[in-house]
Amino acid sequence: MSHYLFIQSQDPFTETRAARQYELVGDLYDAGHDVTLLLVQNGVTPARQAARSPVFDRLLEWGVPVIADGFSLRQREMQESDLKDAVEIGDVSLAIDALLDGHKVIWN
Amino acid sequence: MSDNTLLTFAFMDPPFESERTVTFFRLLDAALEKNASVRVFAYEGAVALAFARQQQHGNAVHGRDTGEEDHPLTREWIAALQQKAEQKGLSFEWINCGLCVDERGVNEVIDGCGRGGPPDLWRYASEALNTLTIGTR
Numbered sequence: 001m002s003h004y005l006f007i008q009s010q011d012p013f014t015e016t017r018a019a020r021q022y023e024l025v026g027d028l029y030d031a032g033h034d035v036t037l038l039l040v041q042n043g044v045t046p047a048r049q050a051a052r053s054p055v056f057d058r059l060l061e062w063g064v065p066v067i068a069d070g071f072s073l074r075q076r077e078m079q080e081s082d083l084k085d086a087v088e089i090g091d092v093s094l095a096i097d098a099l100l101d102g103h104k105v106i107w108n
Numbered sequence: 109m110s111d112n113t114l115l116t117f118a119f120m121d122p123p124f125e126s127e128r129t130v131t132f133f134r135l136l137d138a139a140l141e142k143n144a145s146v147r148v149f150a151y152e153g154a155v156a157l158a159f160a161r162q163q164q165h166g167n168a169v170h171g172r173d174t175g176e177e178d179h180p181l182t183r184e185w186i187a188a189l190q191q192k193a194e195q196k197g198l199s200f201e202w203i204n205c206g207l208c209v210d211e212r213g214v215n216e217v218i219d220g221c222g223r224g225g226p227p228d229l230w231r232y233a234s235e236a237l238n239t240l241t242i243g244t245r
Contacts, residue, residue: 041127093138099115099238100144107242
């Protein structure tokens with residue numbers, strides 16, 4: 001089993017490739033790897049409760065850990081109460097922890 | 109042989125263009141906060157991040173002069189990170205891709221930033237515990 005942290009800066013509403021990126025996250029998770037998705041910049045937008053992105057929501061349903069960068073949320077006037085239930089709030093230091101732990105950290 | 113507290117970052121975005129630049133600098137700061145030493149290989153537009161002749165400017169639309177606008181400059185962010193690393197006893201190295209520098213004419217860089225090429229990225233990545241590449245897309 002490998003450990004992956006995806007830093008997801010792209011969002012599914014302006015970048016069609018984001019759907020493929022989510023699929024890769026899901027495939028790795030489904031294959032038994034430890035996978036975390038860290039949302040930054042516009043990558044936080046599908047975490048909003050009313051946002052409709054089936055492929056993103058599927059990751060939440062499967063239990064993939066999804067963490068939204070608090071700084072990116074504040075820039076967009078998004079509060080914790082605006083987020084889908086399974087999304088937690090963190091910050092980019094999680095990416096540093098993962099790098100220092102030798103995990104595979106991938107920027108999308 | 110890798111250093112277990114050394115992280116390498118490769119970055120290609122120019123200053124004053126993208127939100128990625130802010131996130132990139134936040135990651136560098138977070139690395140120093142975690143007591144990791146940092147090496148940066150800047151290429152393409154990112155070589156201008158350390159350009160010594162960056163200047164603040166006023167903003168007539170905002171009705172502010174230069175001092176009031178206090179426009180952030182990436183060369184100052186780099187200098188602040190260099191200072192933070194020194195205070196914490198960590199190393200902070202920065203190499204610009206020389207070909208990318210020449211193309212853009214941004215040869216004058218702040219102290220502590222050097223000039224190199226792809227072999228330096230290879231060396232940085234080989235010697236670091238881990239490497240993060242932040243692509244433009």
